[in-house]
Every structure is written in structure tokens, then in C-alpha cells.
Amino acid sequence: MNKQLLFVKRPEGEADAATWSLVTNPIPKLKEGEILIKQHYISLDPAMRGWMNDAKSYIAPMEIGSVMRAGSVGEVVATKNHPTFKVGDFVSGSGGVQQYTVSDGKGFYLVDPKLAPLPTYIGTLGMTGMTAYFGILEVGKIKEGDVVVVSGAAGAVGSVVGQIAKIKGCAVIGIAGGSEKCKYIVEELGFDGAIDYKNEDVKQRLKEECPKGLDVYFDNVGGEILDIALSRLRLNARVVICGAISQYNNKKNVRGPSNYLSLLVNRATMQGMVVFDWANRYGEAAQVMGAWLAEGKLKSREAIYEGIENFPQTYDRLFTGEKLGKLVLKVIED
Numbered sequence: 001m002n003k004q005l006l007f008v009k010r011p012e013g014e015a016d017a018a019t020w021s022l023v024t025n026p027i028p029k030l031k032e033g034e035i036l037i038k039q040h041y042i043s044l045d046p047a048m049r050g051w052m053n054d055a056k057s058y059i060a061p062m063e064i065g066s067v068m069r070a071g072s073v074g075e076v077v078a079t080k081n082h083p084t085f086k087v088g089d090f091v092s093g094s095g096g097v098q099q100y101t102v103s104d105g106k107g108f109y110l111v112d113p114k115l116a117p118l119p120t121y122i123g124t125l126g127m128t129g130m131t132a133y134f135g136i137l138e139v140g141k142i143k144e145g146d147v148v149v150v151s152g153a154a155g156a157v158g159s160v161v162g163q164i165a166k167i168k169g170c171a172v173i174g175i176a177g178g179s180e181k182c183k184y185i186v187e188e189l190g191f192d193g194a195i196d197y198k199n200e201d202v203k204q205r206l207k208e209e210c211p212k213g214l215d216v217y218f219d220n221v222g223g224e225i226l227d228i229a230l231s232r233l234r235l236n237a238r239v240v241i242c243g244a245i246s247q248y249n250n251k252k253n254v255r256g257p258s259n260y261l262s263l264l265v266n267r268a269t270m271q272g273m274v275v276f277d278w279a280n281r282y283g284e285a286a287q288v289m290g291a292w293l294a295e296g297k298l299k300s301r302e303a304i305y306e307g308i309e310n311f312p313q314t315y316d317r318l319f320t321g322e323k324l325g326k327l328v329l330k331v332i333e334d
Helices: 047-051 118-122 127-139 156-167 179-187 202-209 223-230 261-265 275-295 308-320
Strands: 002-007 020-025 035-043 072-079 090-093 100-103 109-111 147-151 171-176 193-196 214-219 233-241 269-272 302-306 326-330
Touching (some): 002 308, 020 308, 118 302, 127 214, 127 233, 127 275, 193 202, 223 233, 302 308
Parallel strands (some): 171 193, 214 233, 302 326
Antiparallel strands (some): 035 100, 035 326
């Protein structure tokens, strides 16, 4: 039997328990060329909120009654003459919020639990890491000596972005919520400074931390903080729009930046990024970041919770900020 979380109601504003329904269904028999994956962990990401909307986006909206979309990592436990995967292989892909998934193998790739813990493959060595890697290097175009500011700096993507920027010789300032998170990014991850948006004046603190302005702003939150960052741009600055978590549950119009003319004055650029655009280079990024992890230059942190039935409460942590690093849910039952 397979426990599955079905998407049953499009939310208005915040998603709640009524958005999903937990069901138990028999595992279907495999067809020729299919594999059965016993899922160990699933990834929780702010992008999930956007997938629930019936609106045009970079990926098709989820259909009512479908298994909740999510990245996952697990073990192949059965196969029917699959040409690539065999029983005992560990794979990662988009298996959804369920304990088992049947697949033809497309979109899944091999991972090695001997090289890194399984949750890392849906975090730093998964889409999270890919987003950070290509977002800061290809869109942000960082170079040694740049002043880089990252919002959501203690989160899954932001924490990796800041570390990559440090590896590349940049000065890095992180914006995070609460003293614990600010302490974490400075003392454990090596950021040069931190701004606590919950307890400090972000505009004033950004002036203090970046007295000559900033070269790259990596945005994960949108809203007021994006607007403040735009006011501190230097000549030819780059703004990377990765996410806007402060706006995802907005029932009214999304708040856009009023300081956008700073882009004109400073000949700056503001570019959105979707990680799928670099799919043909994921292997390259994983190899580089895997080496950084092995060398101790890059740290990976996962906030792991247990139980597929606890998905709604765990999902809420994306928006309450009650977690450090990558949010992961263990769905396998020991």
C-alpha cells in the first residue's frame, strides 16, 4: 500500500490542511520498462505555493486530485526490464509526496548514498544547490571583490548562494530573520555580516554593511527588502530574482518595487532565473559542489522532519521561517 498526499483544493492566500488529502492506495503493477521507487525523503520548497495556482508559469499548474508535486530521493525496489535502473539503485527526481512512485525513469538520476547523505541530493546536490550555483554564477556573474547581498540567507538556496560567493572571493552580507539565523550565517557559514530584518532597520543596516553600495543582490523574498536593496545598487550591479516568498500568499496584488529607476541610473540589470534552464549542466555543478563539500569549503544543512501525515505542518515552516537550511520530510516508515 502507498500513502499519498493529494492536492484537492486551490488555496486563496495561505495553503492549509484542506488543500490536501492523505489517502492510501494499492501500488499498481509495473508495466514493461517501469521501476518502483521506495521514497525516503521529499523536498519542500517555496515554489510549491506557485504550482498550486491555476495560472501561467514556468511549469504547468498542478491538477486537482493529483499527487502533490515534490522532488524526492529513494531506492529502486522493483523493475520490469528497465534499461538503466536496477533494484538497489538510489535515485532522485520528482516523485511527489508519496511513499512509493512508479516511473519509466525519465527525470530520475542515480545518486550515491556512500558519497553524501540522501537528503543532500534534494538539497545542496539537488535543485536547491543547482539554483544557487547557476543563479549566483551565471545570472549574478559574480567576480572577486564584489559586494554580494543575499536575502533569505539562512534558507536552502540563500545559504548556498552566500557560501559560493565567499568561495569566489566576494564580500557577503546576509539578510535573515532572527538572531539565531544571523549568528548561523556568520559564525558557521562564514558570511561577512548579517542583518536581522525582524529586529533591525534593514535600510539603515544595509547602509552600514555596504557603505559604498552593492554589486549583486540575490533576492529570495521580494517585497520591501527588494525595494531597499535596489536603493543601494552600484554601477553595473546585477539583481537576481530567484523567489519572492513574502508575496506568495498575497491575496491582493503582488507588491512590485518602486525603486526600479535605480536600475536605469546605475545601468544595472534585474533578471529572473529558473533552474531548469541549466538542466544540461547539472552534472557539472554537482561535481564542483561535491568537491567543495568534500574539501569542507561548502556546508550543507537540512532541517529534517518525519511522517507524510505531517506534511501540512512541515510545509508551513517554509513561510513561518521555523527552520534552518533545506526543509526535508522523511516519508519512509522504518
